[in-house]
Amino acid sequence: MIAPTGTPGPKSSGIIPDVRRLRQSFDVVVPALVGVLVAFTVVATSAFTAAIAVPAALVALASGAALWWRRRKPVLVMAITLVGGLVVQLVAPLTVFPLAALVAIGSLAAARSPRFSLPALVLLLGVISLNFRTTTAEDTQFVMAVAVVVCAVGEAVRNRRVALAQAAQRAVGEEQARIARELHDVIAHGVSVIVVQAAAADDVFDQRPDRAREALRSIDATGRATLEELRKLLGAVRPEKRPGLDRLAELVEPLRAAGLHVDVRLDPVPLPAGVDLSAYRIVQEALTNTLRHAHAGRAEVVVRNDSGVLELEVRDDGRGGVAGFGRGITGMRERAALLGGTVDAGPLPEGGFRVHARLPLAVTA
Incomplete structure (x- = not known):
């Protein structure tokens, strides 16, 4: 019997669901708080008329809202927050801290190599250097140091993830x-x-x-x-107890720790051992390919019983290309074919990648 995982229900308890809810709440609160705070500061301290201050405040609000996507699209979010920080600095020079860009540089450094984060840091320092016109050199240098520290912390997080992967x-x-x-x-x-x-x-x-x-x-x-x-x-x-869909929670936790947000939805249904194992391996391969090749920030796993056929669907919001996926897709199709099933895989029109498998349940293990 498959136990539903991923979406916490009324009976959910334990440390992992609590941490997940806390992280989701944090992802909502930070963009809203930063956007509102910077927008309010622009309106309160702007040296220009409302005709200029109000659009600048809207830009600041949009920069904060963009932080919602900072884990999935860190480069784009960094660019948006840099533009927003520049606008805010020009319209409201007393806004010393480019808060949205400081949050974005940490997420960018944690998700991407220094090839991306260092140029972004240089641009951020350039925006911060505008403070030399309106405040003391000590304050400006302090904000620059904060930006460097935030970037370094993000890089340390990324290095730790890489070290753990290499050690494994x-x-x-x-x-x-x-x-x-x-x-x-x-x-x-x-x-x-x-x-x-x-x-x-x-x-x-x-x-x-x-x-x-x-x-x-x-x-x-x-x-x-x-x-x-x-x-x-x-x-x-290879112990006698073979993995199955009831162990998807164990499968996705390391992926979440690596920065891939995975939502899992399962329909409870008894499965033959062979189907259970193959379904697990297909999901495992799809998520592994997503983490390695798609540069995705979010993935969704849906498992449901459709009239005696087990349907698996794994979607992500990555680049949507098939480069690097070839062998994995071939292996998934071969595994499904042994059970009389099929696997379709390919990029989505709106972006991202989708793996869809159908496995007949009337198969003896």
């Missing part, structure tokens, strides 16, 4: 090498013994059939022992 990749590589060595040792030893015993049986087959039977019994025992060792080794690598 190294751990996987080391584990694969260890397993390969153990498989080599087990198989090489077993096959060597079998070859020697088979040769011995062939040598004495006509003259000493009793010795030949002993050699054959030894081959049988060695083969069984080797198979048992392989079962134990592979059992440790």
